[in-house]
Amino acid sequence: MPDNKIPAAMITAPGSGQGKSMVTAALARLHRNAGRNVRVFKHGPDYLDPMVLEVASGNPVYQLHPWMTGEDECRWRLAEAAQSADLILVEGSMGLFDGSPSSGDLAKLAGIPALPVIDAKGMAQTFGAVAMGLARFDTELPVHQVIANKIGSPYHGELLRESLPEGISLLGAMPRNDAMNIPDRHLGLVQAAEMDDLSDRLDKAAEVMMSAGLDVLPKPVSFHYEAPSRPEQLLAGLRIAVARDAAFSFIYRANLDLLTAMGAELVYFSPLKDSEVPMADALWLPGGYPELHAGTLAENQAMLASIRAFHRAGKPILAECGGLMACAEELADKDGKVHSLLGLVPGRATMANRLTALGLQSLETQLGGLRGHTYHHSSLETPWQPAARAKKQAGSEGEAVYRDQKLVASYFHGYFPSAPALISAIFRGEEVRFS
Structure with a gap:
C-alpha cells in the first residue's frame, strides 16, 4: 500500500x-x-x-x-x-x-x-x-x-x-x-x-x-501499511439473519465486513416490526436497547414464535448483551415492568440504576481468543451454569457465556476479526471447546 x-x-x-x-x-x-x-x-x-x-x-x-x-x-x-x-x-x-x-x-x-x-x-x-x-x-x-x-x-x-x-x-x-x-x-x-x-x-x-x-x-x-490477507471462506454458502433495528443496533462494521469476506450472505430483519425470521442458516441477535422496546418486542408474538422455532430447529444463534436479554424468559425494564420475551434462557434480565459491568474482555477457546468488551446496566438471574467465562483484560473472571444446543449467549460483545475461525464455528453450530 x-x-x-x-x-x-x-x-x-x-x-x-x-x-x-x-x-x-x-x-x-x-x-x-x-x-x-x-x-x-x-x-x-x-x-x-x-x-x-x-x-x-x-x-x-x-x-x-x-x-x-x-x-x-x-x-x-x-x-x-x-x-x-x-x-x-x-x-x-x-x-x-x-x-x-x-x-x-x-x-x-x-x-x-x-x-x-x-x-x-x-x-x-x-x-x-x-x-x-x-x-x-x-x-x-x-x-x-x-x-x-x-x-x-x-x-x-x-x-x-x-x-x-x-x-x-x-x-x-x-x-x-x-x-x-x-x-x-x-x-x-x-x-x-x-x-x-x-x-x-x-x-x-x-x-x-x-x-x-x-x-x-x-x-x-x-x-503506510500493507493490507491483510483475505480471510478464508469459512462461511461460504451460509445465510445469516441479522437483527437490526432500534432495539438491536450495536454492531461493529468490521464484524459485518468479516462475515461477508468469509463468504456469508447477510440478511437483515427487525424483531420490532417483522413477523418472522428470514430464511437463514444462522441468526445473530446483537446488543442494543431491548429494555427501551420490551413492550413492543413482547407484543410481537409472531416474531417471538419464529425465533423460538429457529432455536428448536437446531439452528445456530449468537446473542450478545441486548440479544441475551431478549433471550431471557422475562425482562424487567427501568420502571420495574416485567415483559415476557423469548424464554430461550431461563430467568429474568433486570435493569439497574447504575452501570453493572464495563471493560475489555476476551473469550479463550481452542480456535483462538475472541476479544471484545462488556458494558451494560442490567443483570441476569438464571439457574443455568455458564459453559465458560470471558476474561477481563487484567486476567480476572469476566462475563458468563451460556450455551444450549447451538445457542451461544452472553453479555460479552465480540470483535469478530480477532477470531475468525471461532466466529465461523459459532455460526456453523460447531462444537467449541472453551479454555
Whole structure:
C-alpha cells in the first residue's frame, strides 16, 4: 500500500464530558461541507459515537483499539483511508491517557498528533496549565494545539490563548451554544437513527466551528501499511439473519465486513416490526436497547414464535448483551415492568440504576481468543451454569457465556476479526471447546 500524507488529528480531552464527541462530529461535518472527503475513526469499543460520526462525515466509521482490534489492523485501516481521504480524524475515548491502551497510545502507534478539547468553563489561566500537562506527560506524543470549549466571551478566549505555554497554540475557542449539544441516555448518545434533525444539528454545529476559526486543517501525517490477507471462506454458502433495528443496533462494521469476506450472505430483519425470521442458516441477535422496546418486542408474538422455532430447529444463534436479554424468559425494564420475551434462557434480565459491568474482555477457546468488551446496566438471574467465562483484560473472571444446543449467549460483545475461525464455528453450530 503506497505511502500517503494527509492531514490527521486525534481529537481527545483531559477526561470524559469535555465535548470531544460533538467537536469531532462538527469538525467532520464542517470539512465535509467544504467538499472534503473526511474519514473518521473511534478509539475503543464504542457503538453510539460512530453512528453520529457516520452521519457527520458521510463515510463508514470503524473502531481502532490496539488491544481489541490489534495494532496491525489499526495501522492498516488508517493507511487504507489515506488512499482516498482529504482528512482523517480519530475520536479518542475518556481522557487522553486513560485506559490501557489509551487514546494516547493509539495516537503514538499511528503517528498522529493529539488535539485536546478542554472544557474552559470556569477556567482562565489554569487552562494553560492543563494544556501543558497534557503536552508534557508523555514526550513521545506531540501536542501542538488545543481547542477551548464552552468559552463565555471573546475576552475569555483571549485569556485562554495568553495562558498557553510556548509551543502550544489555541486552534480555536468554541462558545457555549445549544448547537453543540446532543441528547444522551444511560449507555451514551442517543442513536443517530432516532434523531430526525441530526443532520441539521450537525450543520449548525459546523457553523459554530467555522465562526470559531476551526476550519483549518491539521498537519499532514504519513500513513503506510500493507493490507491483510483475505480471510478464508469459512462461511461460504451460509445465510445469516441479522437483527437490526432500534432495539438491536450495536454492531461493529468490521464484524459485518468479516462475515461477508468469509463468504456469508447477510440478511437483515427487525424483531420490532417483522413477523418472522428470514430464511437463514444462522441468526445473530446483537446488543442494543431491548429494555427501551420490551413492550413492543413482547407484543410481537409472531416474531417471538419464529425465533423460538429457529432455536428448536437446531439452528445456530449468537446473542450478545441486548440479544441475551431478549433471550431471557422475562425482562424487567427501568420502571420495574416485567415483559415476557423469548424464554430461550431461563430467568429474568433486570435493569439497574447504575452501570453493572464495563471493560475489555476476551473469550479463550481452542480456535483462538475472541476479544471484545462488556458494558451494560442490567443483570441476569438464571439457574443455568455458564459453559465458560470471558476474561477481563487484567486476567480476572469476566462475563458468563451460556450455551444450549447451538445457542451461544452472553453479555460479552465480540470483535469478530480477532477470531475468525471461532466466529465461523459459532455460526456453523460447531462444537467449541472453551479454555
